[in-house]
Amino acid sequence: MITQEKIERFFQTRIGLNISQIEKESGMPARTLHRAFQEKKTIPTKYMPALESVLRQYGYSDALFEKATIISVVNHKGGVGKTTTTINVGKALSLMGNRVLLIDMDSQGNLSQCYGIHQPSEQIINALLDDESLPIIEINDNLHLSPSDITMADRESEFSSAVGAERRLALKIQEIEKNYDYILIDCPPSLGICTISSLVASNQCLIPIQPEASAFHGVDNLFKRIKQVQTYSNPNLRIKGIVFTMVLNQNIHKALMEQIREKYSNFNVCESMIDNSKYLRESQVMQQDIFTYNPKSLPSEQYNNLAKELINSKS
Template sequence: MKTISIMNHKGGTGKTTSSINIGAGLAKKGLKVLLLDIDSQANLTEGLGIADPEESVYDSIRENKKLPVLNISDNLDLVPSSIDLLGAEMEIVSKIGREQILNKLLKPLKPNYDFILIDCPPSVGLLTVNAMVASDTILLPLQGEYFAYKGVDRLLGIVQEVRENLNDKLDIGGVFITQINTQRILTKTIVDKLTEDLQDKVFDSKIRINVALAEAQLQGQSIFDYAPESNGAKDYKLLVEEIITKLN
């Protein structure tokens, strides 16, 4: 099985949208998937139709109790987040083994799944470090916009530091480009520049701007359930297939 952190230090990169739809796409292929929301904004949780869960990942982190797992659909489960998670980093900063908390919580669940996807906060704090320690692979969504990759070198450097000091199995699975506007001449230049800089780490699959992706989250659904014939569904289907190929 693979545990994957989907992360970027910037907001608005399509991180949560990608977590939902990559997870749902893998589940549609008959793979058992667990989505773990560790962002205090809880957008992934709400984007799957869960509002105000009775228990969240915060309760498990704070009280060292089993992660609450909710079934979303066939082969797809969720560990929800809540706004309470906002103070979690301050609460665990003085704990011994603070970087290993999430890893220990996930261990009992790993035999039950083919993929665990962790939707990280848009920052590189203690919760994101916990996700990297618990993961085999990092996936980075980058916008198809100028300067989208600003700071990526530093982010990749932090991943390297975690690999050297906390998790020697951690790998950078790749970068995929989101919010592509195919009608803009500048878009091809941006994509070419990203590919030149990051080379074979860039996935061939690209995610086009598609209003159905935002609409699906408002309805608490994946793009495959909300608009299966949309460009968003087609793009994420190709990305899921490429992820399976690359990571296996």
């Protein structure tokens, strides 16, 4: 059964929808939905059946709200902007009204540290090995974090040899995913059990690539590993896209990006790209996302555009 909450959440995931057109097609007075969304007015019950019928033509389904979109941000090469992308895409999605959970699967704990969380007493590896619930820390109403630190590395071999290791994160996420619209997983710079279990738990993956010559090294191995996960463990996993990060306005970067587009033309390459910006580096030092540190900056705009592209992309 459609509800006003589901209607609002549907519009949050379909940013390009023309609200005025939907109102017209549903036979409701102009600005009825505007007032519902902006002024928290109740949509009159008499319009709900017609509105539901119209929204279903635009892709609405009750099933949209039964499971979260789970995205692994993955590249086994370090220093390409995985954590920065996870933090800032997650924050952008939350600012759009989505309920977001960030999961830190990297033993370096940089994602957790961005929000001032060091040596958390409860963390993911304990949930995976000790039959505990995923630890959830509230950053704000729409943004939550499941933290990690070096303990993940200390217990990784134990995790790797555990029965059903690659499925354990997926099972833990299933317990709480109904509470979220998006779950973003920050993967470590490796193709070990922590990355594999993240991919098994996800329905999408996003691949940040820095346009440097070294970006080509090992990328084929990453795609091969993703294919193996799709074949043997998670047939629902899709590559959402490749996103260029740490981009400089240089001919060499432009040439390398074009080479990557050509080589991986059968995959979606995001139109949005992220510049190599001092504001991102400064925000990391300050342990803040870019929207908190400098909401008017170019990378803030770029990550906001990337979040919108991920919402609207059909890949």
